[in-house]
Amino acid sequence: MKPITYQGITFTSYQKTADYIGITKAGFAKRYQKYQAHKISLEELFSPENFHLTNPITYHGKVFKNHPEAAKFIGITLVSFNRRFKKYELGELSLDELFHPSKYTIYELPSYHGKKFASKQEAAKYLGINQNTFTKRLRFYHEGKYTVEDVFASTPYMLKMRKTKSVPIHYKDKIFRNQHEASQYLGIAQSTFSMRYQRYLAGTVSLDYVFRHGKHRPPV
Secondary structure, three states: OOOEEEOOEEEOOHHHHHHHHOOOHHHHHHHHHHHHOOOOOHHHHOOOOOHHHHOOEEEOOEEEOOHHHHHHHHOOOHHHHHHHHHHHHOOOOOHHHHOOOOOOOOOOOOOEOOEOOOOHHHHHHHHOOOHHHHHHHHHHHHOOOOOHHHHOOOOHHHHHHHHHHOOOEEEOOEEEOOHHHHHHHHOOOHHHHHHHHHHHHOOOOOHHHHOOOOOOOOOO
């Protein structure tokens, strides 16, 4: 490479220059090619950061300070935007294609009892369910159909039990908003009522049995 002087220091090799900046030799070589083609400035060549992520991008008069800001505007992840940007630099995408809106909705991950997850994949792995199932739960959460507890139910059975407890129950001329209200009416613990009701749903006892007052042995 040709000697380059920066802040009074003259550099004559890719490796020494890369070491000075704190990037790889290959990374510096790519920068140097752009510098020679007058696509980046001397300051950008010696930037200790990934200048592609911090360079402003203008689109239809709107200036984005960096890649994260542009990605958020489009509604895609930073990784996806960086992938697009590489194609844009190679001339494979136009500026309009670079800023094309996402076909997918990105749902924000809620924290669960103080625990935060970096991705849907991490959350799904934590619960032991597949990512598609978790994504569906997350969508229902943002649509107001699920609570945070529903999203993070560890098994489909637990989720079903949670939803069942909040479903209205009709018995004769009465309507109970949930299992808690029904158990209070009977004067028994909610856990006892829940056990009875699950047997009713399984078809092993009648609804009349569920609404008997007090504790009873289930019929054989």
